[in-house]
Amino acid sequence: MAKPRTLFDKIWANHVVRTEDDGTALIYIDLHLAHEVTSPQAFAGLREAGRKLRRPDRTLAVADHNIPTTDRSKGIEDPESRLQVETLEANVKEFGVPYFPVDDIRQGIVHIIGPEQGLTQPGMTVVCGDSHTSTHGAFGALAFGIGTSEVEHVFATQTLVQKPAKNMRVTVKGAPPAGTTAKDLILAIIGKIGTAGGTGHVIEFAGDAIKNLSMEGRMTVCNMSIEAGARAGMIAPDETTFEYLKGKPYAPKAGAWEQAVQYWSSLPSDPGAVYDTEVELDAADIVPYVTWGTSPQDALPITATVPKAEDFPDPDRQAGIARSIEYMGLTGGMPIQDIKVDTVFIGSCTNGRLEDIRAAAAIAKGRKVASSVKALVVPGSGLVKEAAEAEGLDKILIEAGFEWREPGCSMCLAMNADKLKPGERSASTSNRNFEGRQGPGGRTHLVSPAMAAAAAIKGHLADVREFLA
Amino acid sequence: MRKFTTFTGVAAPMPAQNIDTDKVIPARFLKTIERKGLGKHLFNDMRYNTDGTEKEGFILNQPAYRNAEVLVVGDNFGCGSSREHAPWALSDFGVKCLIGTDFADIFFNNSSKNGMLLIKLPKPIVDALMEDAKLGANARLTIDLEAQEITRPNGEVVKFEVDPFKRHSLLNGLDDIGLTFKNKEDITSYESKDGSSRPWMPSLAAE
Ligand code: SF4
Numbered sequence: 001m002a003k004p005r006t007l008f009d010k011i012w013a014n015h016v017v018r019t020e021d022d023g024t025a026l027i028y029i030d031l032h033l034a035h036e037v038t039s040p041q042a043f044a045g046l047r048e049a050g051r052k053l054r055r056p057d058r059t060l061a062v063a064d065h066n067i068p069t070t071d072r073s074k075g076i077e078d079p080e081s082r083l084q085v086e087t088l089e090a091n092v093k094e095f096g097v098p099y100f101p102v103d104d105i106r107q108g109i110v111h112i113i114g115p116e117q118g119l120t121q122p123g124m125t126v127v128c129g130d131s132h133t134s135t136h137g138a139f140g141a142l143a144f145g146i147g148t149s150e151v152e153h154v155f156a157t158q159t160l161v162q163k164p165a166k167n168m169r170v171t172v173k174g175a176p177p178a179g180t181t182a183k184d185l186i187l188a189i190i191g192k193i194g195t196a197g198g199t200g201h202v203i204e205f206a207g208d209a210i211k212n213l214s215m216e217g218r219m220t221v222c223n224m225s226i227e228a229g230a231r232a233g234m235i236a237p238d239e240t241t242f243e244y245l246k247g248k249p250y251a252p253k254a255g256a257w258e259q260a261v262q263y264w265s266s267l268p269s270d271p272g273a274v275y276d277t278e279v280e281l282d283a284a285d286i287v288p289y290v291t292w293g294t295s296p297q298d299a300l301p302i303t304a305t306v307p308k309a310e311d312f313p314d315p316d317r318q319a320g321i322a323r324s325i326e327y328m329g330l331t332g333g334m335p336i337q338d339i340k341v342d343t344v345f346i347g348s349c350t351n352g353r354l355e356d357i358r359a360a361a362a363i364a365k366g367r368k369v370a371s372s373v374k375a376l377v378v379p380g381s382g383l384v385k386e387a388a389e390a391e392g393l394d395k396i397l398i399e400a401g402f403e404w405r406e407p408g409c410s411m412c413l414a415m416n417a418d419k420l421k422p423g424e425r426s427a428s429t430s431n432r433n434f435e436g437r438q439g440p441g442g443r444t445h446l447v448s449p450a451m452a453a454a455a456a457i458k459g460h461l462a463d464v465r466e467f468l469a
Numbered sequence: 470m471r472k473f474t475t476f477t478g479v480a481a482p483m484p485a486q487n488i489d490t491d492k493v494i495p496a497r498f499l500k501t502i503e504r505k506g507l508g509k510h511l512f513n514d515m516r517y518n519t520d521g522t523e524k525e526g527f528i529l530n531q532p533a534y535r536n537a538e539v540l541v542v543g544d545n546f547g548c549g550s551s552r553e554h555a556p557w558a559l560s561d562f563g564v565k566c567l568i569g570t571d572f573a574d575i576f577f578n579n580s581s582k583n584g585m586l587l588i589k590l591p592k593p594i595v596d597a598l599m600e601d602a603k604l605g606a607n608a609r610l611t612i613d614l615e616a617q618e619i620t621r622p623n624g625e626v627v628k629f630e631v632d633p634f635k636r637h638s639l640l641n642g643l644d645d646i647g648l649t650f651k652n653k654e655d656i657t658s659y660e661s662k663d664g665s666s667r668p669w670m671p672s673l674a675a676e
């Protein structure tokens with residue numbers, strides 16, 4: 001009998017174009033997404049070498065990082081941001097790359113629009129010059145971020161030179177308690193394995209708590225695989241996946257659909273497949289989480305206190321904790337719920353989908369954002385925005401005192417005008433709490449959309465479960 | 470890509486763990502459409518005060534380390550984003566080699582594609598080299614990729630392992646795309662086989 005294989009093993013084997021003696025393989029790429037920040041130097045490289053795009057039909061470009069989330073009719077004020085977007089527009093014309101322009105309803109964050117259009121499908125290889133490409137792994141695709149040299153390599157050859165990754169399985173068994181969302185699961189996982197815990201591995205997320213998530217929730221989990229150091233994250237495709245894909249613009253059409261589903265159904269890991277590393281968590285133990293420090297692994301239950309540096313034996317770790325506490329303007333031992341916030345950001349490729357906006361609106365409904373807080377909701381795409389408005393979520397949020405913006409990356413990385421000022425503190429649904437990520441000197445606490453809404457209303461980090469009664 | 474040749478240069482110690490790509494080059498400096506010129510913003514927020522003056526305590530601002538060509542770094546250096554701006558900034562500053570126990574995957578790949586050598590060594594050896602790097606103007610290491618050897622200031626030689634493919638590309642300054650083009654026929658035959666086995670795959674040709 002053939003050796004049992006994992007989901008990753010199968011997708012890998014299906015995409016090997018050739019293998020070298022040392023195990024390095026040339027891997028075929030099914031879908032390449034590109035944005036304005038990591039592509040200009042790649043296009044320039046093609047131009048210098050007189051090379052063309054090999055598969056424009058499998059490439060999609062969109063501008064998301066730099067674009068304003070307020071009135072778009074005025075264009076982009078910042079000259080450098082404008083230049084990047086204009087450069088992308090010139091490049092897509094020159095090289096014949098399919099492109100969703102800024103005024104297209106389908107425009108949005110690259111990792112939101114791929115799934116939304118049905119472009120991301122099980123068993124595919126998906127790459128983008130962006131580490132959160134791991135999001136697409138929620139469909140049972142092998143999806144990972146690449147650097148600009150590799151972007152150029154895929155443009156020219158539709159392949160990448162890769163070494164196979166190790167297999168890791170993170171099983172979250174059982175059912176989570178009320179108030180716990182996909183974001184809390186992944187924060188708890190990163191808190192447990194650390195930001196280097198997945199280095200060299202592709203993580204397969206499994207277990208009932210994962211299986212019972214919607215596609216949106218699964219994307220949130222896979223999105224942050226990179227924060228656990230993994231090359232990619234993935235979840236076995238199942239009925240939930242097929243149901244989500246059915247009828248999407250680029251999903252297989254009737255006739256081809258059955259054939260596709262049959263193939264997709266063959267992808268989940270075989271019983272008895274062996275993983276290089278296994279981690280198990282019990283969902284019942286996972287309450288709403290929040291990060292207190294400047295690394296995503298600094299994640300704790302909302303009911304916890306900020307750690308004290310002296311509690312850590314390793315001197316390097318001790319110095320790191322002390323540095324984080326100082327940067328974040330906190331005191332070791334203080335309750336996390338006493339931390340006041342000035343800004344709340346709901347959006348990003350982690351939590352900028354319809355389900356996320358619904359979760360925020362459910363908490364915001366009939367309540368008011370604290371007067372000391374500036375709160376913004378930035379939908380992940382034009383279509384998410386449209387769907388939310390059709391449900392009246394924008395009205396609920398605006399009524400509560402949230403700002404309702406145009407789609408884009410926005411305050412997730414502060415390349416556009418949305419940023420924290422030095423010393424300002426946010427509760428944010430994005431994925432990175434690095435120093436200065438949301439603006440120089442800014443302080444970030446990562447939370448779920450419901451927890452972000454709760455923080456907006458209370459004016460400090462708060463336990464969303466108080467709102468559920 | 471430039472060839473990696475043996476050199477002797479000053480090594481700077483950066484023992485902090487988890488130095489992420491946002492620390493290497495904050496996102497607001499990614500608004501460039503070129504590869505060059507990022508060196509002045511390398512480690513920007515660690516290196517400069519908000520008014521643009523240099524932070525005295527930062528290692529690369531100290532006279533002995535201003536032209537450091539090697540960084541001895543803490544665990545998990547380069548975690549975070551896939552942006553190649555991080556290796557571009559390091560390389561533009563003049564860094565040719567990083568030594569640590571462990572690097573984030575994408576950063577590791579991106580660096581070698583830009584002619585930089587990243588050396589992974591066990592913790593006790595990295596610790597010893599970290600001590601060497603604290604010697605100021607005497608913190609000079611010789612990096613010989615051909616022989617896979619680091620020579621310490623005291624003359625002692627440390628061996629290191631490196632992926633043979635990466636070593637070959639670095640030593641010869643080879644461009645990956647050129648190498649892959651040699652296998653164009655394999656790509657074409659993969660495409661024709663795959664086109665018939667997965668006919669439902671999406672096409673963006675109409676966009
Ligand atoms: S939303 Fe944030 S993490 Fe996602 S692609 Fe944009 S900048 Fe990157």
